[in-house]
Amino acid sequence: MQSTYEPVIGLEVHVQLGTKTKLFSRSSTAFGNPANTQTDPVTLGLPGALPVLNRQAVILGIKASLALHCEVRNFSRFARKNYFYPDLPKGYQISQFDQPLAEHGWLEINVNGKTRRIGITRLHLEEDAGKTIHDGFRDSDRYSYVDLNRAGVPLAEIVSEPDIRSAEEAVAYLTELKQIMQFVGVSNCDMEKGQLRCDVNVSIRPRGREEFGTKVEVKNMNSFRFIQRALTFEIGRQAAVLEAGGTIPQQTRLYNVQTGETVAMRSKEEAHDYRYFPEPDLMPLIVSDEWKEEIRATMAELPAAKRKRFVEQYGLGEYDAGVLTLTQAMADYFEQVARKSGNAKAAANWVQGELVGALNAAGKSIEESPVAAEQLAELVRLIGDGTLSGKLAKEIFSKMFDSGRAAGEIVEAEGLKQISDQGELLKIIDGILADNQKQVETYRGGKTGVLGFFIGQVMKATRGQADPKVVNKLLREALG
Numbered sequence: 230m231q232s233t234y235e236p237v238i239g240l241e242v243h244v245q246l247g248t249k250t251k252l253f254s255r256s257s258t259a260f261g262n263p264a265n266t267q268t269d270p271v272t273l274g275l276p277g278a279l280p281v282l283n284r285q286a287v288i289l290g291i292k293a294s295l296a297l298h299c300e301v302r303n304f305s306r307f308a309r310k311n312y313f314y315p316d317l318p319k320g321y322q323i324s325q326f327d328q329p330l331a332e333h334g335w336l337e338i339n340v341n342g343k344t345r346r347i348g349i350t351r352l353h354l355e356e357d358a359g360k361t362i363h364d365g366f367r368d369s370d371r372y373s374y375v376d377l378n379r380a381g382v383p384l385a386e387i388v389s390e391p392d393i394r395s396a397e398e399a400v401a402y403l404t405e406l407k408q409i410m411q412f413v414g415v416s417n418c419d420m421e422k423g424q425l426r427c428d429v430n431v432s433i434r435p436r437g438r439e440e441f442g443t444k445v446e447v448k449n450m451n452s453f454r455f456i457q458r459a460l461t462f463e464i465g466r467q468a469a470v471l472e473a474g475g476t477i478p479q480q481t482r483l484y485n486v487q488t489g490e491t492v493a494m495r496s497k498e499e500a501h502d503y504r505y506f507p508e509p510d511l512m513p514l515i516v517s518d519e520w521k522e523e524i525r526a527t528m529a530e531l532p533a534a535k536r537k538r539f540v541e542q543y544g545l546g547e548y549d550a551g552v553l554t555l556t557q558a559m560a561d562y563f564e565q566v567a568r569k570s571g572n573a574k575a576a577a578n579w580v581q582g583e584l585v586g587a588l589n590a591a592g593k594s595i596e597e598s599p600v601a602a603e604q605l606a607e608l609v610r611l612i613g614d615g616t617l618s619g620k621l622a623k624e625i626f627s628k629m630f631d632s633g634r635a636a637g638e639i640v641e642a643e644g645l646k647q648i649s650d651q652g653e654l655l656k657i658i659d660g661i662l663a664d665n666q667k668q669v670e671t672y673r674g675g676k677t678g679v680l681g682f683f684i685g686q687v688m689k690a691t692r693g694q695a696d697p698k699v700v701n702k703l704l705r706e707a708l709g
């Protein structure tokens with residue numbers, strides 16, 4: 230049943246740009262090292278220290294912008310966003326404000342078979358803050374620790390238009406965005422390391438009304454599952470308030486993972502005044518059309534283009550194309566198997582079925598697969614040329630996966646070749662008919678259903694290696 234209210238959602242996503250060093254200094258961006266081992270005068274905000282813009286961060290920002298169909302501005306500018314917090318030593322964050330790196334983009338999502346284009350308002354570059362860790366339970370031993378390893382790490386903030394209309398669409402948008410960033414090499418988007426974080430803005434309005442309701446912002450979410458839950462909760466909460474005749478105040482709220490609820494953090498009145506002004510220590514950022522095109526030329530194929538190509542080039546269904554392009558590594562693996570086996574359909578089935586199943590069971594990623602793409606291609610070829618039946622091939626695949634040995638090697642060593650030689654099979658069939666005269670009479674008496682019994686006997690005698698098609702034909706001839 231459709232609710233009386235329609236959700237309106239806009240997302241602000243922070244993606245960590247995959248550079249080796251920070252946005253304005255040479256300190257490392259590596260994750261997980263001892264606290265405050267990756268700092269320098271710029272990171273620490275020491276007086277007189279000057280920021281120097283990281284060229285690679287700009288390149289990744291431009292790649293991200295182009296991948297999201299944004300217009301990259303020729304002229305953009307950094308700005309100071311002023312606020313006080315212990316993990317922000319300078320007292321301001323260097324961000325971009327009125328002249329961001331890129332604007333006016335979009336990406337497409339597909340939910341319940343419906344494709345929708347979600348607008349992207351802007352993409353700007355900014356530095357991350359440090360981390361504050363609170364510790365201790367009693368007032369007498371309560372401490373807060375500051376770790377500045379993350380301070381100054383480059384981020385792209387990607388702000389969507391309020392075009393999203395459900396929690397499912399929000400997750401679809403994030404999934405697509407994450408995949409795009411990974412494919413073009415902008416970021417690993419490892420959410421456990423905070424490389425993709427999201428502020429969720431949501432309001433509701435009576436269906437059919439054009440005007441938006443008052444939005445609530447849920448801050449700093451780093452799990453798609455929690456984002457979906459927080460949105461579902463928030464949409465329900467707002468509807469209940471309106472139903473009861475209340476109004477929604479503009480608020481920033483936090484999602485409580487334990488309770489699955491959002492709680493008010495601050496209201497509009499308590500909102501920060503960031504006193505933005507142009508960063509005087511940095512030159513404006515100039516991106517020439519030539520540089521932009523140079524960067525565009527180095528960009529990898531986008532997920533949507535790859536899905537489309539897999540459908541057209543390999544004759545796959547949309548669903549299969551989607552599964553096989555979930556990651557770049559999966560797509561590359563499949564393409565190798567398809568090319569080297571010459572059978573894209575079979576390659577698709579084996580990769581999605583047997584291979585992914587075995588990898589999941591073993592807790593391995595496709596990059597760690599004990600069966601290399603060439604090896605799986607060989608197995609597919611051996612089925613194609615009739616050396617192996619599908620059933621034997623599965624048995625051999627599991628041996629390949631466990632041992633890392635090649636298909637041909639296992640077939641040779643264990644004598645597992647499919648038997649299609651008519652002379653050889655006839656000898657076996659003759660023996661079986663002689664031993665089972667009663668069933669032969671039954672068949673000849675018209676109850677041809679016992680054919681299955683004979684096929685089973687031949688399979689048993691050949692340890693499953695007989696070619697079922699040939700056996701079927703020979704048995705019918707011998708019994709007929």
Ligand code: ADP
Pocket residue numbers: 237238239240241388389390391392430431432441442443444445
């Ligand atoms: P603010 O100035 O409060 O940060 P913005 O206009 O920059 O607000 O929008 C921030 C995010 O909120 C954007 O992703 C935008 O799409 C979304 N948004 C704006 N208005 C609404 C609304 N009424 N309901 C839901 N989302 C909204």
Ligand code: MG
Pocket residue numbers: none
């Ligand atoms: Mg904003």
